[in-house]
Amino acid sequence: MADIIDITTDRQQAIDAGCAVLGEGFPIAIPTETVYGLAADATNPAAITRIYETKGRPRFNPLICHMSDLAMAEEHAVFDPVSRALAEAFWPGPLTIVLPLKAESHIHALATAGLDTVGIRVPKGFAGELIRAFGRPLAAPSANTSGKISATSADHVEADLGGRIKLILDAGASAVGVESTIVKVEDGKLRLLRPGGLPASEIERVAGQKLLRSKKASAAIEAPGMLASHYAPGAAVRLDATQIVAGEALIAFGTTKVPGSDDARIVLNLSRDGDLAEAAANLFDYMKKADASGAATIAFSTIPDEGLGEAINDRLRRAAAPRE
Ligand code: TXA
Ligand code: MG
Secondary structure: OOEEEEOOOOHHHHHHHHHHHHHOOOOEEEOOOOOOEEEEEOOOHHHHHHHHHHHOOOOOOOOEEEOOOHHHHHHHEOOOHHHHHHHHHHOOOOEEEEEEEOOOOOOOHHHHOOOOEEEEEOOOOHHHHHHHHHOOOEEOOEOOOOOOOOOOOHHHHHHHHOOOOOEEEEOOOOOOOOOOEEEEEEOOEEEEEEOOOOOHHHHHHHHOOOOEOOHHHHHHHOOOOOOOOOOOOOOEEEOOOOOOOOOOEEEEOOOOOOOOHHHOOEEEEOOOOOOHHHHHHHHHHHHHHHHHOOOOEEEEOOOOOOOOHHHHHHHHHHHHOOOO
């Protein structure tokens, strides 16, 4: 079983133990402000291979490489002016920028899936400190079995991967609750590759341009599997529910009462106040709770498609997609 170290009681011990396991070439679970990551040395091919084995991810997809700061990122990637402005405005934070990889970078091709670009993110708080202490970038997908719901607490990680990893660093519930927003500049134009924890409108404000959202581009660039079933609970998922069938689980939003909800197996409300940040923070935990209730179907109320709602709705569509 994995050791679990609470970073709030022993931050230095957590950093030392984390660096030791990472240095041996094994992945560890780390807290970030978005979701928990399964992190390994991005320059060590054996360590990256273990991430894929641990997650049961069938293919070698590009992984986000996490850096301690912009200076470390500049050792590995070439920044155009728009990307630099976004990095300066939003790092550390829930934004990943895809950039041309520098020839001298030691990030291994298994982390970039052999692409000549690299997805970089500077996480907030403890994860950034850990990377600074380790001295090398960490490749880290979400710390969950491939295709399943992402982990937003150490308990989630332990329940899913606890038997397969050596160490979980516990910082409590992830503040943002959905993965980072991913963007890429192409020919001076900014493209949204994945909606996430940083609302698109904030990126547009700093970049001074609209984000391009092209299904075709994201299908080509995003890892296989990203567009198909993902974030899948055991139960079926039904979106935009306006009526509950007896025995379904209801995940509601706001104060509108959903007819039939008195006969629901469980009712969870992402945010009674209609606050999308609160809803994002609760999303994956509530999906797991609804699933654990034993309901055959989880019904979701409509979530507004603005701000963080874009990322929430993206995850819900994937959760509802036909399973392979
Ligand atoms: O919030 C997050 O981003 C979390 C936490 C742990 O930081 N990490 C995460 O990582 O979601 P990951 O490795 O699962 O994200 C991988 C996705 C790929 O499926 C792809 O869409 C995109 O990041 N990506 C990574 N490198 C890319 C590249 N070079 N070109 C295009 N997309 C890339
Ligand atoms: Mg994931």
